[in-house]
Amino acid sequence: MSKWEKLVQENKATSVEMFEHVSLLTLDSIMKCAFSCQSNCQTDRDNPYIKTVIELGFLVFERLRTPLYHNDFCYHLTFQGRQFHKACRLAHLHTDSVIRERKKSLKNEQELEKILKKRRLDFLDILLCAKDEKGNGLSDEDLRAEVDTFMFEGHDTTASGICWLFYCMAQNPEYQQRCREETKEFLGQGKNIQWCILIISH
Template sequence: MGKKIYAQSNHDSEYVRCVYKMSDIISRRQRMPWFWPDFVYNYFGEGWEHQRNLKVLHSFTSKVINERAENINYMESESESDQGVRKRRAFLDMLLKTTDDQGNNLTHQDIQEEVDTFMFRGHDTTAAAMNWAIHLIGAHPEVQKKLQQEMHEVFGVSDRPINTDDLKNLRYLECVIKESLRLFPSVPFFARSINQDCKINGFKVPKGANAIIIPFSLHRDPRHFPQPEEFRPERFLPENNVGRHPYSYIPFSAGLRNCIGQRFAIMEEKVILASILRNFTVEACQKRVDLCPLGELILRPEKGIWIKLEKRNQQL
């Protein structure tokens, strides 16, 4: 967003604490239907705590947006004059310059919703996805061997930084990430409102009903993924994707309200996982049955994931 909050060095960041606190509060409320009515939740539940944390989150993003909006023209002219090279704009800058079909800029409320989505749901989901992927890679040496071979083909024995072209060439790593998300989607469920009467398996579902979609179960449909509990990244090679139903695999949701950051998430995972695999061999210290996934806002292992890292010899 073009704003530094030093979250990694400041372990007592109020914004970061409120992000995690809100995740816990929302998850608890979802599991307690008697707290769904606002007046009951505010009087008997954590309503006041919810509002206090929400105020911190919204105040922070609102302040960042206002500051950026006031200075964006100055920053653009400064970046253009910097040795004649135009710098890349922050995501927030692009939102501030975005217009609709009528040429109107997005309102600050519209922008705040997008920023909150990126800030609130854009870090923990990716971290969880990489967590599961590291375990699966460490538990399947044959997959890890193919990944390290791909690393050698792309990077050789160099330790240069990863660039955009490298990301395009890490095709098997992308298959591994997708298969990890099939087995352990970061968001274990999401909801949609039905906007017209329809039939599902012969049952009439009326307009206005709420549908809960559970990718964790959907991704285990043997009609689309034979032997669904097996970790097989080859499922996502182009030749094996042919004819598969487009909604059989939806770790980032689907349709008009799909995840705004799914491409960025895959790129981020590729960079970090490739950096680990270029330098280390990974060994899983747990069996999959011992992980006990917890379906909260984010799908997490109950007791965390334990791995061993062994420094690699780059010479193959």
């Protein structure tokens, strides 16, 4: 039985608030795309980086809906403003650490050859291998900015889109059934959609 089926049974409800669960799902996917990192944040939420990403998402939302927080000076004086800067610092430290470790591994010729032979590079490897016309790569600050943007802008907005899709399908059972039939046809005898199949289909 899936986690979401259990939620319905436990709550004895005909509807379940999906955003948090879908957000963790998209965060898991982006962690894999960006860092080749198996975060398992849907089941293991004790990871400090995952906690920080979730906290930052909440703080950004709170700032957007609170007019007083729109002013940088005022926001920096608030408790939430201090929490936001602390969370940003923690997220940057994690990203810097991942970039540093990945750069170190790419200095090993065998590791570099293995990475370049991969059918599809993850986002960080693409950035690390990118060069301009003069042969210069991105600076650590540029790398961090790209990865953080991909991470924070990607998982939350994608989760919103997926939740809206789920809501629309719940309101239109006939289309929900068509999607179910297409999924079954795609899976064939299998029960799970594998990561590699998802990548190929896009």
